[in-house]
Amino acid sequence: MLKLINTDNQARTGILKTKTRNIETPFFMPVATKTAVKYIDNFELNKIGIQCVISNAFILSLKPGIRLIKKAKGIHKFSKLNTAIFTDSGGFQKIRESFFIKSTDKGVLFRSPFDGKKHLLTPKKLMNIQNTLDSDVAMVIDDMPLHDESKAATIKAVERTHKWAEECIKYHKNKKQLLFGIAQGGLYPDLREASAKFISSLDFDGVAFGGLAIGEPSKQTYKMINSQVKHFPENKTRYLMGVGCPEQIINAIDAGADCFDSTFPTQNARHNTLFTSKGKLVIKNSKYKNDLKPLDKNCDCYVCQNFSRAYLRHLMKAKEPNALKYLSYHNIYFMNSFMKDIRTSIKENRFQKFKKDFLKNYKK
C-alpha cells in the first residue's frame, strides 16, 4: 500500500513501505540487472541516496542461479545492495529479439543469453524465482503487446496478462515480499482502461503501466497513462516501467505516476551525455576541451564539486574507466536530486511551477 502524504493536482508524494525500507515516492530506480549498476559501486548508491534499484529475476535465475542466492540468504545479503530491490521478469525484453522467442498460453519462451537454451517462464516459475530471491517487490509476468500489433492480437496479449496476473497471485508465497501487477493494452485506450480496471481489482500491492515508452510518440504515452491512471487505486504505487528521461518522468508524475526505472541515465553517461539543470551536455564536444567549469554548477555531487569538464573530457577521450564512473555517478545523482526536488515541490503544493521552471531550463 502507498501511504499518501500529499497530492498536488494529479501529482502525488507518499511512502511505499517494503520489508527493508520506507521508500519516498515519486522515486527513480537505477537498473541493476545482475545486482550491479554499471560503474557505480553498490555502496555508492547509498551515498547518492538511491532508495531502490531493479534487478532481473530471470537473468539471475540463469546466472548465478537461485540456489546460490538462496544459500547466501537472499538477494540483499548476496549483493550487499543496501537499497530496496524490485525484481522483474524482463518480459519487456520482447523488444529485443535475441532474447525473447514467443509467448504461449503457459508463459513466455525466452532464450538464455548465456548459452542459447530455451526457457519457458511461467507465472509459477517466476514467482518461485522471485520468492527465493527475496527482493522487496516482485513484478508479475505479463504479455506485452508490441505497438504494431493488431487489436485482436493485443486483446489476446491482455487476456494472457490477466490470466497470468491471477496465477502470480496464487503462486506468490513470500509474505514479506510485495507483489505488483502490470496493466497492458497496447495503444488502444479502451483496452488500456479495461486492463487497468482488471489489474486494480486484484489483490496487488502496487500497479504498473506496462508496454509504454518503447518507441511510441510521447503524446500516445501520456494518452495511455491518462486512460489507465483514473482506474488505478489511489492507495497503490503506480509504476511506469522503463522510463528514465527527466522530461518524461516529470510529465508522468504530473499525470499521477509514482515510480520509474530505466538504464537511460547510465547509458547516456557511457555515451558522453550528461544531465544538467540546463539540459543535456555532450562532454566529448570539443568546446569543453579547455573548460575548467564543473558539469553543472548547480549540482552538489562530488564529481561536480571536484572535476572540470576539461578533466572529464580528457578521461573520456583517453577511454579511462574512471570517466565512465564519474559520469554515471553524476547522472544518477542528478536523477536522485531531481526526484527529491519533485517530492518537495509536491509536499509544498508548488509542483506545477517546479515543472514549468524545470522544463524551461532543461533545454534539449
Added chain:
Amino acid sequence: MLKLINTDNQARTGILKTKTRNIETPFFMPVATKTAVKYIDNFELNKIGIQCVISNAFILSLKPGIRLIKKAKGIHKFSKLNTAIFTDSGGFQKIRESFFIKSTDKGVLFRSPFDGKKHLLTPKKLMNIQNTLDSDVAMVIDDMPLHDESKAATIKAVERTHKWAEECIKYHKNKKQLLFGIAQGGLYPDLREASAKFISSLDFDGVAFGGLAIGEPSKQTYKMINSQVKHFPENKTRYLMGVGCPEQIINAIDAGADCFDSTFPTQNARHNTLFTSKGKLVIKNSKYKNDLKPLDKNCDCYVCQNFSRAYLRHLMKAKEPNALKYLSYHNIYFMNSFMKDIRTSIKENRFQKFKKDFLKNYKK
C-alpha cells in the same frame, strides 16, 4: 632527501618529503598514466591510504597537453589527485615497439600513440613538461639498454643516460619539485656500478635503478640491485622502477630499495588474479562458484568485509564493470597494507622474520 627512521640490515624506513606530502618509505605507487588509476576513483586512493601515484609526463604532454594542465594550475589541481605524484618520461616504453622509435644523442624519438606523429623528447623538453605539470617528483630521461644488447651498445646507452642526467639537472627549474636520477647498466655489474656512482655524484633528490624487471631472471635483478645499491647515498630514496609483484618487492626492500611502481596489481585484478595473504587467488576458477567466504579473511578492505568470492565471481563472469572495480580496489589495498606492514616490521627490527613468514604463506 630521505630522512631515515630506522634500518634493519639493508632494509630501510624513512620519510621522503615532497611539496605536498611526507611519504613514508618503503612505498608502492599505483600507475596513473593519464592521472587515473584504472577502475579506482581518485578519491578512493586516499581512502585506501595510497601516498603517491606515478603519471606519464610525455603522454600527458600530448593529451590533454601541458597548456591545459598549466591553465588548471598543475597536475594536482587538474586531476584532484590528493596523493603525491611522480612523473616520468615513459622511457621504459622502449620495450613496447609501437611507442618507442629510437634513441639519438639528443633524446628519445617516440611515436605518439594518438596520431602516430614522431616526437623527439630531449632532456630540456622533458624537464619543461614536468616543471609545468608541477608534479612532486620529476624523473630524468634515460636511455635504457635492452638486456640482449652488446656491452658496447650498453656502454653507449649508459653514456647517453649520464649526459642527459646532467642536462636534466641544468633544465630543471621548478624549485619545489624534486628530481630523481636514473642509473642504468644493463646486466653488466661493472657498468651498473659505474652508473650508480656517477648518478650518485650528481645533485639529485633521489636515485633509481632503471631497466630492471623487464624480463631478466630474478636472480639477475637482485645481482644488479646489489651492485648498485652500495654506491647509492644513504640519504636518498632508492626507486626500483616497474616492480609491483609482492615477492619481488619484499626481496628488493631486503636489498635496500625504498620505492616501487607498477601496473601489476591492477592488471592482475582485471585478469582475475587477486593477491591474498595466502598467495594468488584466481577468482574465475569454478571452485569459487558457491564460495561465500571473502577473498582474504585477513584483509580488512571493504571488498573483503562485504563481498563473497561467489558474488565477485558472478560479477566477473557477467562482465560487470563493478567487478573490475572491486578486484582492483582489493589488490591496491593489499599492496598498501603490505607496504605498511613492511614499514612497521623495519621500525620494530623484525623485517627478516616478517619477510620469511610472508614468503612462506604467499604461495605462488
